[in-house]
Amino acid sequence: MKTETVEEVAAIDNRPALQPFxxxxxxxxxxxxxxxxxLIWREAQLLDDKDYEAWQTLYTxxxxxxxxVDPDTEDFESSLNMVYDDARMRHMRVTRLVQGYxxxxxxxxxxxxxxxxxxxxxITEDTVTLRSAQVLVGFKRDRFQMLGADLTHRIRFxxxxxRIELKLIRLVNSDSAxxxxxxxx
Amino acid sequence: xxxxxxxxxxxxxxxxxxxRVAAQLYTDPEIFDWEMEKIFxxxxxxxxHESEIPEAGSFKMSHIGLQPVIVNRDRKGNFNVLxxxxxxxxxxxxxxxxxxxxxxxxxxxxxxxxxxGNLRGIPYPDGYEGVTEKRDLPLQRLRVESxxxxxxxxxxxxxxxxxxFLGDAKIWIDRFMKQGAGFPVKVxxxxxFRFNGNWKIQLENTTDxxxxxxxxRSWMASVDxxxxxxxxxxxxxxxxxxxxxxxxxxxxxxxxxxxxxxDDGTEELQERFRHIIDELSKxxxxxxxxxxIRSMHxxxxxxxxxxxxxxxxxxxxxxxPISVNETEIQHMALGLDGGPESVNRERLRIHEHxxxxxGFGTSDDSEAWDRVQRGAVANPDMPILVNRxxxxxxxxxxxxxxxxxxxxxxxRESYAMWKRMMSDEN
Ligand code: FES
Ligand SMILES: [Fe+2]
Numbered sequence: 001m002k003t004e005t006v007e008e009v010a011a012i013d014n015r016p017a018l019q020p021f022x023x024x025x026x027x028x029x030x031x032x033x034x035x036x037x038x039l040i041w042r043e044a045q046l047l048d049d050k051d052y053e054a055w056q057t058l059y060t061x062x063x064x065x066x067x068x069v070d071p072d073t074e075d076f077e078s079s080l081n082m083v084y085d086d087a088r089m090r091h092m093r094v095t096r097l098v099q100g101y102x103x104x105x106x107x108x109x110x111x112x113x114x115x116x117x118x119x120x121x122x123i124t125e126d127t128v129t130l131r132s133a134q135v136l137v138g139f140k141r142d143r144f145q146m147l148g149a150d151l152t153h154r155i156r157f158x159x160x161x162x163r164i165e166l167k168l169i170r171l172v173n174s175d176s177a178x179x180x181x182x183x184x185x
Numbered sequence: 186x187x188x189x190x191x192x193x194x195x196x197x198x199x200x201x202x203x204x205r206v207a208a209q210l211y212t213d214p215e216i217f218d219w220e221m222e223k224i225f226x227x228x229x230x231x232x233x234h235e236s237e238i239p240e241a242g243s244f245k246m247s248h249i250g251l252q253p254v255i256v257n258r259d260r261k262g263n264f265n266v267l268x269x270x271x272x273x274x275x276x277x278x279x280x281x282x283x284x285x286x287x288x289x290x291x292x293x294x295x296x297x298x299x300x301x302g303n304l305r306g307i308p309y310p311d312g313y314e315g316v317t318e319k320r321d322l323p324l325q326r327l328r329v330e331s332x333x334x335x336x337x338x339x340x341x342x343x344x345x346x347x348x349x350f351l352g353d354a355k356i357w358i359d360r361f362m363k364q365g366a367g368f369p370v371k372v373x374x375x376x377x378f379r380f381n382g383n384w385k386i387q388l389e390n391t392t393d394x395x396x397x398x399x400x401x402r403s404w405m406a407s408v409d410x411x412x413x414x415x416x417x418x419x420x421x422x423x424x425x426x427x428x429x430x431x432x433x434x435x436x437x438x439x440x441x442x443x444x445x446x447x448d449d450g451t452e453e454l455q456e457r458f459r460h461i462i463d464e465l466s467k468x469x470x471x472x473x474x475x476x477x478i479r480s481m482h483x484x485x486x487x488x489x490x491x492x493x494x495x496x497x498x499x500x501x502x503x504x505x506p507i508s509v510n511e512t513e514i515q516h517m518a519l520g521l522d523g524g525p526e527s528v529n530r531e532r533l534r535i536h537e538h539x540x541x542x543x544g545f546g547t548s549d550d551s552e553a554w555d556r557v558q559r560g561a562v563a564n565p566d567m568p569i570l571v572n573r574x575x576x577x578x579x580x581x582x583x584x585x586x587x588x589x590x591x592x593x594x595x596x597r598e599s600y601a602m603w604k605r606m607m608s609d610e611n
Binding site for chain 2: 095141178
């Protein structure tokens, strides 16, 4: 059986030929990308371990940590978010999570998260932007909880140092009910 | 379903006394079913704020009890609340949470309805000749009335006028809307979450000043001293809860912000808002800047409207019962419609700090409510106590039972209404 080429199919119904689809997979072997992924996995482990004090040192001073409600918005400043943390808010959040006054943090679910499906969204001399998929399973008092999210990390490199400049967490249920939890994504 | 009124000795009335209620009120699925009938399908239930459906054709999906409804604004400017259920074989006609439309078309066989709910079109109508008339099959329309931007609906066609039902709560609704500081109040966005507990646990919480410094200690520790001080009402004798009748109550936490139009000029504006004060002062007279900044945290109280809405300082809290042990909560952030962008952003940041699933306040509230539901199954004969402050409760000139904001006057008011409605023969 003869298979039409992309160009032939396009010619049949008069559409422009599809461009080759670039997943950025070729760039996954870039050494900066490898370091970025390592950092992202390190972050995931610290969050699962609830080592929040170590976790916040992974961020640049002007780094942002965002969990938006609106699945499409890029304008977090003028939208309502679940989390929109600069260094000050992130610091207060960590204090709250570790100081023992918060009953939800004290009783937080145990979590295990997997991050994969990395694609390279951009590389400059000193930054790498990666998109990925995260599946988090939490367990607390006889109940499992599952949270799926699309992540974007922008990692900034200064010499040997790599830090997170932006972490954007788009939960698959962000504009529906998201239950309160004492842990971080 | 046989009524537990006949089955259980003394009926529902015996389950709620003035100062205590039976724990089954949180845990018995049969009671939950009757609550849907006798409360949610028998009274006025809040469904939307005007600003959510600003133009002709704007609509949103909402719920009354377990039933899905569509709230819209038609071309005449009227609000319609329609059951979201096709008259043919029952499909929902709308699954877009919010938007604009000329009408609603059922996805199954394309029966189409107008914004008023009238059945406009049936495809291949010959099969219905002599069988059915379109005019007999509109979407079910509910009674709708609004007060100061708040839209309520009811399944009961002959229900009393909304304003009668709200009664003295109207005074507090009017005061609440003054936080617009000269601008209309608008919904800026919302958080939504569920907890594993009965809806009345959340209803109680809205006027529970008692839990605040305990459950919200981590939030208190994170805010600036002025904000923490503003909410230090535990020993402030002007911080009171009033029972307003019909299940409504108001818990005053910041007495100096009860009426934001009243300002003796002694209050210092919070330093945390300095950047906004400076910005606004470039173009606005000082009185207006002061008015806007004093309103930044909203009104100084939580107004609980039985059964599903609270006007809570600077946001709306909406509760939706899902089952006897699951409840969905929306926290809608409010802003100034047409007001300064910097003010609305700051209000969003304040909201994010406390509210929502990752907020410094909501996460802990939610955990506390889960704990109530888990504990309440132990020995159902042990009552839930709502007697705090009974010994110091007085009736003020307005006729409102009043006690300290840490007392349980608001809960007693809710349960008195619960008892009245649940024992109602109709
Ligand atoms: S169920 Fe709606 S048209 Fe058939
Ligand atoms: Fe609370």
